[in-house]
Amino acid sequence: MKKIFSVLSILILFPLISPAQKINSGVITGSGDHNNRYLDMFQDLKKNINTAIPISELEGSPYLKEEFVQGQIFEAGNSLGSFYIRYNIYNEVMEILTENDKVMELRKSPSLNVYLNNRRFRVLPYLNPDNKVEQVYFEILEDGNRVNFLRKHYRNFHPGQRAKTSFHVEKKPELEASTSYYFHFNNENLPVEIKKLNERNIINSLNINKKEIVGLIEKNDLNLKRIEDVNKLIALLNQRDLTNKKG
Template identity: 25%
Template sequence: MKKITITFTCLFVFTLFVAGQTTYQIGESLDFFRSYKMQQGEYSLLLNESDIEGSPYLNDEFINGTIYTTSKTQYQNIPLRFNIFNDNLEFKTPDDAVMSIAVPEIVESAVFGEYKMCYIPYTISKKIKRGFLIELVSDHVSLYAKPEVLYKKPQEPAPYKEAEPAKFLPKADSYYLRAGKEEAQKITGKKDLIQSFPDHQKEVTDFIKKNKINPGKESDLIKLVNFYNSL
């Protein structure tokens, strides 16, 4: 895993508690629909998944939330739902049409229910991608969770075996660390977790041992990242 080097001098932190303190123009849901259509053209339609078992969604039901855009506009009261499989933030229009955001680059973050999702760059298999990740800690080093779901193709019937429909199977979340505005780096084990904090490696190593930190456990990672940010 690539080491995360802390080189920045100032970081604007956006959390549920301080988002309102940042200067944003305020807009309602209708403003979002109108302005987005004018800027980006047509929406991409949601595919029909009624014939697939399981769910591709982080939240099956739409939850009213707020979208913060990169142009510093805050759109309120948007019914939101996150499609894990497509990595799409979906919304419901006033006439109950279900759409997805065709150009997610306009989104800085979306807050709905217990979630704050940020559209950020991250590294996987040495490739840089961009997508929606759940923000767990926002500080000098931030922690994110990336929900995962597996699509299993339908199985044809065979001797002594019935046919199986297509399925969405939930997987364990992946976790990422991000220093400043750098690409978020995936946590793949305890060794690279330690190497992610080169400037306080001894303190981090001791903390991991003392607290028996599991690199795959969300609460443990939150505890570790908060400890590091306090040093």
């Protein structure tokens, strides 16, 4: 299915680029030398065209935001510069608009952090529905020495259905947006999915002393059905880990 749909990213890349999105020719900061220095981070977008799906026949978008936005790329805490970036969720790539108006793909590396609209993304291993490990982008909601709290964005493709008769309604091909949440422990390779955000699932998924977690929940009046409260819990657990190490 992904191969069939791969043409969509090519079809809608360029019509969405407007002059307003290409201020400073795509590279927001840094000299030409700076751009050349880090150009090896990018690789040309793949163009494996199979079956064209006209944009007019599609519901939804493969992107987190369809326009390129000002973002920054960091490696090991050092800024590599500011660029116009958009996250293609369906194809799992960060697309970069270069100074010559060419769309390129950021090479995937766990050492890179991408910041878009105050949101941080990083590549981590992911066990896909086919039980294969691939490198994908996770949004980092909270991180620390003990555990990280992650969000995974999805775009699920559903083929359309033509109306069989005049009494039936035609259904367009659709990209359905969805998200899921994960914990990632520093001593584990794969993030662990949280099936549903609630106290029981989170306690079981964390695999940390239950009394410690319950104590933090009660003391801070946390509702673990709320993402912001899960963030607070993970921050507290990471703070306690640092305190214990100092002690």
